[in-house]
Structures are given as C-alpha cells and as structure tokens.
Amino acid sequence: MSMLELRAVTKQYTANDLALNNVTLNIEGGEVVGLIGPSGAGKSTLIRCINRLTEPTKGSVTFQGRDLVGLSRRELRKARTSIGMIFQEYALIERLTVMENVLSGRLGYVPFWRSFLRKYPPQDVQRAYALLDRVGLLDHVNKRADALSGGQRQRVGIARALAQEPDLLLIDEPTAALDPRTARQIMRLISEICEERSLPAIINIHDVNLARQFVKRIVGLRHGEVVFDGLASELTPAVLTEIYGEEDWSKTIQKGGEEADAENEAA
Amino acid sequence: MSDTTSNYSDSWDRRSRAERLIRWVLWLVFVAVFIQSWRIMNEDTLWFFVEDAPRQFADISSRMWPIRWSYMDQLWKPLWDTINIATLGTALGVVIALPIAFLAASNTTPNAYIVRPIALFIIAASRSINSLIWALLLVMVLGPGLLAGIIAIALRSIGFVAKLTYEGIEEINKTQVAAVTATGASSVQVLDYAIIPQILPNFVSTAIFRWDINIRESTVLGMVGAGGIGLQLDASLATLAWPQVALIFIAILGTVVVSESISARVRKALI
Amino acid sequence: MTTAAYPTVWKKPPFIKSTYLRYSLWAAVLVYTFLALGSVEVNWSRVVEGADRGMRFVKAFVQPDFVSRWPNIWKGLVESLTMTLCSTVAGIILAIPFGLGAARNLVPGWVYIFCRAFIAVSRSFQEIIIAIICAAVFGFGTFAGFVTLTFATIGFLAKLIADEIEATNPHALTAMRATGASWWQQVNYAIQPQISPRTIGLCLYRLDINFRESAVIGVVGAGGIGATLNTAMDRYEYDSAAAILLIIIALVMVAEYFSGIIRKRIQ
Ligand SMILES: Nc1ncnc2c1ncn2[C@@H]1O[C@H](COP(=O)(O)OP(=O)(O)OP(=O)(O)O)[C@@H](O)[C@H]1O
Ligand SMILES: [Mg+2]
Numbered sequence: 133m134s135m136l137e138l139r140a141v142t143k144q145y146t147a148n149d150l151a152l153n154n155v156t157l158n159i160e161g162g163e164v165v166g167l168i169g170p171s172g173a174g175k176s177t178l179i180r181c182i183n184r185l186t187e188p189t190k191g192s193v194t195f196q197g198r199d200l201v202g203l204s205r206r207e208l209r210k211a212r213t214s215i216g217m218i219f220q221e222y223a224l225i226e227r228l229t230v231m232e233n234v235l236s237g238r239l240g241y242v243p244f245w246r247s248f249l250r251k252y253p254p255q256d257v258q259r260a261y262a263l264l265d266r267v268g269l270l271d272h273v274n275k276r277a278d279a280l281s282g283g284q285r286q287r288v289g290i291a292r293a294l295a296q297e298p299d300l301l302l303i304d305e306p307t308a309a310l311d312p313r314t315a316r317q318i319m320r321l322i323s324e325i326c327e328e329r330s331l332p333a334i335i336n337i338h339d340v341n342l343a344r345q346f347v348k349r350i351v352g353l354r355h356g357e358v359v360f361d362g363l364a365s366e367l368t369p370a371v372l373t374e375i376y377g378e379e380d381w382s383k384t385i386q387k388g389g390e391e392a393d394a395e396n397e398a399a
Numbered sequence: 400m401s402d403t404t405s406n407y408s409d410s411w412d413r414r415s416r417a418e419r420l421i422r423w424v425l426w427l428v429f430v431a432v433f434i435q436s437w438r439i440m441n442e443d444t445l446w447f448f449v450e451d452a453p454r455q456f457a458d459i460s461s462r463m464w465p466i467r468w469s470y471m472d473q474l475w476k477p478l479w480d481t482i483n484i485a486t487l488g489t490a491l492g493v494v495i496a497l498p499i500a501f502l503a504a505s506n507t508t509p510n511a512y513i514v515r516p517i518a519l520f521i522i523a524a525s526r527s528i529n530s531l532i533w534a535l536l537l538v539m540v541l542g543p544g545l546l547a548g549i550i551a552i553a554l555r556s557i558g559f560v561a562k563l564t565y566e567g568i569e570e571i572n573k574t575q576v577a578a579v580t581a582t583g584a585s586s587v588q589v590l591d592y593a594i595i596p597q598i599l600p601n602f603v604s605t606a607i608f609r610w611d612i613n614i615r616e617s618t619v620l621g622m623v624g625a626g627g628i629g630l631q632l633d634a635s636l637a638t639l640a641w642p643q644v645a646l647i648f649i650a651i652l653g654t655v656v657v658s659e660s661i662s663a664r665v666r667k668a669l670i
Numbered sequence: 671m672t673t674a675a676y677p678t679v680w681k682k683p684p685f686i687k688s689t690y691l692r693y694s695l696w697a698a699v700l701v702y703t704f705l706a707l708g709s710v711e712v713n714w715s716r717v718v719e720g721a722d723r724g725m726r727f728v729k730a731f732v733q734p735d736f737v738s739r740w741p742n743i744w745k746g747l748v749e750s751l752t753m754t755l756c757s758t759v760a761g762i763i764l765a766i767p768f769g770l771g772a773a774r775n776l777v778p779g780w781v782y783i784f785c786r787a788f789i790a791v792s793r794s795f796q797e798i799i800i801a802i803i804c805a806a807v808f809g810f811g812t813f814a815g816f817v818t819l820t821f822a823t824i825g826f827l828a829k830l831i832a833d834e835i836e837a838t839n840p841h842a843l844t845a846m847r848a849t850g851a852s853w854w855q856q857v858n859y860a861i862q863p864q865i866s867p868r869t870i871g872l873c874l875y876r877l878d879i880n881f882r883e884s885a886v887i888g889v890v891g892a893g894g895i896g897a898t899l900n901t902a903m904d905r906y907e908y909d910s911a912a913a914i915l916l917i918i919i920a921l922v923m924v925a926e927y928f929s930g931i932i933r934k935r936i937q
Contacts, residue, residue: 240583448809
C-alpha cells in the first residue's frame with residue numbers, strides 16, 4: 133500500500149464549478165512529487181484537501197492506511213501533527229519570534245499550558261535549535277519574524293514544518309514570493325532535506341524549470357483534473373501544451389536546461 | 400464613423416444631466432428638512448434669552464474672577480477618584496470586551512445564528528447609551544459612590560473596545576491561521592498563536608484610547624452621584640460659586656491634557 | 671540528527687528589555703491597583719436595598735411601557751432628532767474654516783495657534799459641562815443643546831480635518847502654488863479632493879455621536895429625550911425609562927446601519 137492515496141477526490145466550491153474533479157494519485161514513501169498547472173487549476177485546493185484545511189466534497193484521502201476524510205476533529209488534529217505544511221507567503225506569525233514560530237510546529241504534541249507559557253519540553257527546544265541551525269538561522273532565534281527577509285522567513289517556515297517531525301510535507305508554491313536566486317536556494321534546501329530524511333513531499337510550483345531541476349516525478353493539473361503524471365524528463369512541449377495551453381514551449385525547455393547547467397556549475 | 404461618435408457622447412451627456420438633476424433634488428430636500436427641523440427645534444425657544452446670551456456670558460465670566468485657588472486643596476481627592484474611576488472602569492470594560500469581541504467576530508464566533516447576534520446586540524446597547532445614563536441607573540441600584548461610576552464606565556467601554564477589536568479580528572490574515580491549524584493545534588492554541596498576536600497591538604492601543612476618553616467622561620459622572628470631581632462641580636454650581644467652578648474647569652482641562660499626552664505617547668511606543 | 675549539542679531551554683525575550691524598568695513597572699501597577707481599589711468604598715447594605723430596584727428595572731426592560739408617556743417621549747424624540755440634525759449641519763459648516771485654520775501647511779502661525787486652542791478646549795470638556803454653561807447662558811431648552819452639540823462637533827471634526835490636511839500629499843499643493851493659484855483655488859484643487867471621502871464618513875459618524883449625546887445633555891436641562899428620561903427616572907417610572915432606552919438603542923442601530931451603507935457607497 134502507498135504512503136498516501138487519493139481516490140477520486142472532488143472539490144466543489146460553487147454550484148457549477150469543480151475545483152477538483154476525480155483526482156486519483158498515489159505517493160510512495162520518500163517520493164517527492166512536483167504539482168504543476170496553470171493558475172486556478174486546483175493545485176492549492178488539492179494540497180489543502182489532504183490535511184483538510186479545505187474539506188473535499190467527495191473521495192478519500194488515505195494516509196498511512198487511514199482515511200483522513202472520515203476522521204473526527206480530534207483524530208484529524210492528531211493526523212495533522214504528522215503532516216507538515218509550507219506556504220507561499222510563509223504564513224509565519226509575524227509578531228512572534230523565530231523560535232516561537234518554529235516551536236509552534238509542536239503545538240499538536242504539547243498540552244495547552246505548555247504552549248501558553250512557552251515552556252516546551254527540552255527535547256523540543258533542542259530540536260528547534262538544531263533545525264534553525266540546519267536552515268542557517270541560528271543567529272536570528274530571538275528576532276521577530278517580521279524582521280526577516282523573504283528567504284529567511286521561508287527557512288523559518290521550513291523549520292516549523294520539520295519541527296512537527298512529519299511523515300509527509302505539503303508545500304504550496306514555496307518560492308513564488310522570492311527572487312530567482314533565493315528561490316533556487318530554497319528549492320535546493322527542501323530537496324536536500326527530503327532526501328536526508330527520505331521524506332515524501334508534494335510541491336506546488338509555478339516555475340516549470342525549477343520543477344524539472346529539483347523534482348523527479350511531475351503531476352500536471354488542468355481544470356482540476358490530472359492530465360500528466362510522469363518523470364520530469366518526459367515533460368515535452370506537447371505535454372506542456374496539454375497542461376497549460378498553446379504556447380511556444382521549446383524555448384522554455386531549452387533555456388531551462390541551460391540555466392540549470394549554469395546553476396550546477398556555479399554550485 | 401462620426402455618426403457613432405456623436406451618438407456615444409450624446410448618451411453620456413444625458414446620463415450625467417440626470418445625475419445632476421437628482422443631486423439638485425436631493426440637496427433641495429435636504430435644505431427643506433433642515434429648515435423644518437430648525438423651526439421645530441426652536442418652537443419653544445425664548446429668543447429673548449438667546450439675544451441676552453452675550454451679556455449673560457460676560458456676566459458669568461466676570462463672576463468667575465478672581466479664581467479661588469485655595470479650593471484646590473479640596474479637589475485633589477476628587478481628582479484622584481476621577482482617575483481611579485476611569486482607570487478601573489477601563490480595565491474592567493476591557494476584560495469583558497475581549498471575549499465578547501471573539502463571540503462577535505464572524506470568523507471566531509462559535510455560533511453565527513444565536514451567539515453572534517447576542518454579542519452584537521450587547522455591543523450596540525453598550526455603545527448607544529452614554530456613561531452618564533449608565534451612571535444614573537447604577538446610582539439608583541448601588542447607591543452613590545465610586546463603584547457606580549466604575550461600572551458605568553466599564554459598561555460604556557465594552558461596546559467601544561469590543562467593536563474595534565472584533566473588526567480587527569475579522570481582518571486578520573487567514574493563512575497564518577491556516578498554518579497554525581495545519582500543525583494539529585487545538586482551537587485555543589490557534590487563538591493563542593495565530594489570532595491574538597495579530598490583534599494585540601490594535602487591542603492595546605484601543606484600550607488606551609478608551610482610557611483617555613474615559614478620563615473625560617468620568618469628570619461629569621459625579622453630577623449624578625457616581626463619584627469624582629463632578630460632585631464638586633455640581634455642588635459649586637448649585638451654590639453659584641463661580642470662582643470654584645472656574646478652578647474645577649482648569650483642573651479638568653489640566654487632567655485631560657496630561658492624560659491625552661500620556662495616551663498618545665504610550666500608543667506611539669507600542670506601534 | 672544529533673541534537674545533543676544544542677540548548678534545551680529557551681526563554682522568550684521580554685517586551686521591556688531592562689530588568690530594572692520591568693520590575694519597577696510591575697511594582698507601580700501593583701501599588702496603584704491596591705491604592706485605587708482601596709479608595710472604592712461600597713455600602714453593602716445600600717447595595718442590597720438597591721438590588722430590588724435593579725430587579726424591577728430589569729423586569730421593566732422585558733416589559734417596557736411605550737404607551738402611557740408616549741406624548742412626552744415623542745416630543746423628546748423630535749427635539750433630540752432636530753437638535754442632532756441642526757447641530758451636525760452647523761457644526762460641519764463651522765468646522766471647515768476651523769479645520770483649514772488648524773492645518774499648519776495652510777495658514778500663518780497665529781491663525782494656527784488660535785484654531786488649535788479652540789479645538790483643544792472644545793475637545794477637553796465633556797458635552798455635559800458645555801451643556802451646563804450653555805443652559806446658563808442661553809436658557810434651558812433645545813437651543814442650549816443645539817449650541818452644545820455644535821461646539822462639540824466643531825472640535826471633533828476640525829481636528830480630524832486639520833490632521834487629514836496636514837497628512838495630504840504636499841506635492842499637489844506645491845504644484846497648485848506654482849501655477850499661481852489663489853489660496854481658495856489651492857484649497858479647492860489640491861486639498862479638497864484628497865480629504866473629501868474620509869471627511870464625509872466622519873461627518874456621518876458625528877451625526878451618530880450627536881444623537882447619542884442629545885440623549886444625555888437633557889439631564890442638565892438642554893432639552894431632548896434625555897430630559898424625558900431624567901423625568902421618568904425621577905418618578906420611578908422604570909418601564910417608561912426602559913422604553914426610552916430601547917428606542918435610543920434601536921435608533922442608533924438603524925443610524926449605524928444606514929451610515930455604513932452610505933460610507934460604502936462613497937468609497
Ligand atoms: N475559498 C474558495 N471559495 C471559492 N472558490 C475557490 C476558493 N478557493 C479556490 N477557489 C476556486 O477553486 C479553483 C482552484 O483554485 P486553487 O487556489 O486551488 O488554484 P491554484 O492552482 O492553486 O492556482 P494558483 O496557481 O493561482 O495558486 C479556482 O477556480 C478558484 O477560484
Ligand atoms: Mg495556489
């Protein structure tokens with residue numbers, strides 16, 4: 133059985149529009165999947181249906197052998213602790229310190245009094261320090277999140293998700309608000325971390341080249357339906373036309389290749 | 400080509416003219432209502448008194464002179480009471496306002512059909528009724544004294560603070576809430592980590608602003624027996640002791656100016 | 671991941687950095703609370719006595735009596751409403767010159783100081799105090815109330831208008847000056863368009879406040895529904911008093927609803 137199985141997931145926001153239409157998808161342990169598709173294709177909706185930030189209208193989401201859709205609120209909270217999420221606009225709590233933001237990844241594990249008094253168990257604090265070191269922010273532990281740059285904020289976002297000790301990462305356009313160089317660094321960090329821990333992940337991403345460079349398996353979404361599921365190397369102009377619509381894709385792919393080469397040389 | 404152009408501009412012109420006509424009619428109606436209101440309002444006005452006003456004003460001003468500075472000895476205690484009414488009343492009101500704001504905000508209310516309307520009604524009722532009227536009612540129940548004043552100030556502050564706070568809660572960043580929810584946090588933890596940090600600066604600033612207003616309001620509560628410097632003002636007016644009244648005005652002005660600058664400074668430091 | 675080398679405790683940095691200042695502030699708050707609470711004397715036997723009247727008042731709210739004093743209530747309401755309208759209009763008309771005069775970037779120093787002083791006096795005194803003086807000067811009745819509310823409106827609006835003008839984009843004003851426009855033309859073209867929408871919103875808000883205030887200045891003889899309320903209370907006619915309070919609440923809610931709609935349409 134796969135780590136994560138989506139069966140015929142459908143989401144209907146308004147009466148006559150399906151944001152997701154019968155999406156079926158399997159993800160194995162340790163597998164990183166890039167989710168691409170035009171704006172409004174339903175990428176965010178798909179990701180949010182997995183941890184039920186958005187309630188799917190129909191279908192089932194089986195994670196580690198349990199159907200998340202049927203869970204009670206309490207059970208859902210428990211399940212969410214093992215699913216880390218990273219957001220496009222970082223979604224840090226701006227007025228709290230970096231450390232509080234990372235520790236907030238432990239909220240599902242600690243009782244209310246601990247989180248309220250900021251008295252987390254020693255091993256949680258230790259892990260938080262270690263993670264901040266891993267993402268290169270050990271010098272900023274006591275800064276407020278709104279005092280950080282975009283790239284730094286996203287590193288905090290990554291550390292928060294990892295503080296949950298997740299078995300799955302949901303990543304919604306982690307680089308959309310970042311400059312190209314920082315975007316690459318963040319993507320590299322994420323793919324390294326996933327490899328280190330053989331952590332499965334779903335990454336929504338707008339930039340096809342970035343996806344091709346860092347992700348092996350790509351799923352293409354269009355109008356809420358899966359129209360492509362295969363290796364990144366199989367992304368041909370014809371496939372991109374299928375996902376995004378008519379456009380001259382040959383340049384994108386070529387140029388992307390060159391850029392990736394240059395990037396690899398620089399690294 | 401030229402034909403279509405002229406057609407187009409013609410239709411635009413007509414609409415604008417209709418709009419202008421409506422505007423003129425509305426203004427006309429407004430002026431008529433104003434004039435009628437003015438007439439009704441002044442039905443019982445004795446113009447003799449109004450014409451006499453400048454003389455009256457000069458007369459009262461002259462009777463305030465010389466200001467009775469020695470009376471200040473008896474004003475320190477009432478001033479201290481006035482500040483206490485405002486401060487304790489604000490504190491009490493703020494503590495009650497916070498939960499009401501959460502019940503009233505559409506994104507945090509536990510129940511949108513019963514709880515939320517009740518919370519909104521409490522806010523509206525508290526805001527519609529002036530603290531002096533609350534004091535009038537409370538003096539009747541509790542008897543004269545500071546307690547009635549404190550509760551009156553608190554009751555009036557609930558609506559003000561809760562309204563501004565719940566509007567703030569409704570405007571919070573939703574992704575931050577989603578992010579904390581996604582970690583598996585319970586709803587109190589979401590409140591503590593995602594919502595309160597976002598509204599806290601605004602909330603504190605509102606509370607201090609209200610304290611500043613309450614200092615002003617509590618200067619008159621004594622007129623209905625709810626403690627503070629208003630008591631002295633009422634007594635001095637009753638005995639036509641204008642030199643004392645003048646001193647009380649000066650004392651009020653001083654207190655208000657000081658409290659306003661404190662409130663402005665603290666709010667600036669917090670933001 | 672080895673985490674043993676990292677600290678196991680973390681303390682949130684305090685809001686006030688200096689320990690000395692922090693503890694003195696706490697001490698000051700404690701001492702003040704103690705002293706302030708100590709100055710509150712409660713006559714418990716009087717409270718017990720009053721509880722019965724309180725209950726009667728609560729009951730009166732459940733069964734308000736609109737009928738027996740209806741002529742008085744109606745007269746008071748008409749007085750309050752006409753007072754509100756007239757004083758708001760007069761207040762707005764007078765607040766404009768005071769607001770212009772209190773804007774540092776528009777007028778010479780002495781005009782500025784005079785206008786700001788007038789505004790400060792108007793804002794410092796509670797409407798009740800102004801009403802007492804007005805009742806003494808103009809005689810009891812609605813005219814005194816009208817003058818009171820007009821005076822308070824000027825202070826309220828002129829300050830907001832002046833602050834708004836001072837915060838407007840100075841380039842527009844410079845540009846108008848450069849064209850050789852007269853003072854009135856400068857105000858008309860450079861200032862008015864920048865401040866109009868918010869000012870209209872504020873005028874509506876003040877209309878609201880004036881109605882609420884008109885319900886209270888009657889207590890000291892300045893006419894309106896407040897006078898009716900005061901009489902009802904003096905006669906222990908709690909059911910009529912409750913009826914009046916309910917009417918005030920209802921009118922304020924209606925006014926707020928409509929001013930909300932108007933404000934939305936302006937912006
Ligand atoms: N809360 C909502 N209420 C109603 N409709 C929604 C809501 N959220 C998303 N939608 C609709 O669902 C569809 C899919 O939206 P979604 O945000 O999943 O797209 P996306 O692929 O993430 O797009 P983008 O690349 O712009 O982020 C869109 O048509 C959107 O308008
Ligand atoms: Mg999206």
